[in-house]
Amino acid sequence: MKNLNKLALAGILIAVGVVCSPISVPIGAAKCFPVQHIINVVASVLLGPTYAVTMAFITSFIRVVTGTGTLLAFPGSMVGALCGGLLYKYSSKLVFAVTGEIIGTGVLGAIAAYPIAVWLMGRNAAILGFVVPFLISTAVGSSAAVIIIQALKKAGVLKIKTRKEGEHVGS
Numbered sequence: 001m002k003n004l005n006k007l008a009l010a011g012i013l014i015a016v017g018v019v020c021s022p023i024s025v026p027i028g029a030a031k032c033f034p035v036q037h038i039i040n041v042v043a044s045v046l047l048g049p050t051y052a053v054t055m056a057f058i059t060s061f062i063r064v065v066t067g068t069g070t071l072l073a074f075p076g077s078m079v080g081a082l083c084g085g086l087l088y089k090y091s092s093k094l095v096f097a098v099t100g101e102i103i104g105t106g107v108l109g110a111i112a113a114y115p116i117a118v119w120l121m122g123r124n125a126a127i128l129g130f131v132v133p134f135l136i137s138t139a140v141g142s143s144a145a146v147i148i149i150q151a152l153k154k155a156g157v158l159k160i161k162t163r164k165e166g167e168h169v170g171s
Helices: 003-019 034-046 049-066 073-091 094-120 131-154
Strands: 025-027 030-032
Touching: 003 034, 003 049, 025 131, 030 131, 034 049, 034 073, 034 094, 034 131, 049 073, 073 094, 073 131, 094 131
Parallel strands: none
Antiparallel strands: 025 030
């Protein structure tokens, strides 16, 4: 995928994330946003880890500024995007993009959210207190991303080629 196409797709995915910001579910101290996880997996597969992390940061920033997200959006989305993007980059397998997103957000991002919640947001929290809400959010969003990607592939709209075939990943 050429850089201009990647940039355009990144912009569209960020816009989807911002427009869908009201679609969140409060679970404990977290405002869970499954749409971000859909975007992370799609970006990991189509754009790679750099775009995925950058998009997660921009979407989180806009959500925080507009009041539709919290500071917890940063570690949750960015760590998941990084892990999903890297695992997909080196495996070319959707299952690894999803696994990276789930572990990155649900475990690593949740643990990284603890100091933000306590020191920056002044909330009382347990160090593993965000794991369950983050895991629920990322499992729902990542599952939806698989369904969307598979549907796009089946419809012929999206062509993902693996490195094993000696081809580049993209549409």
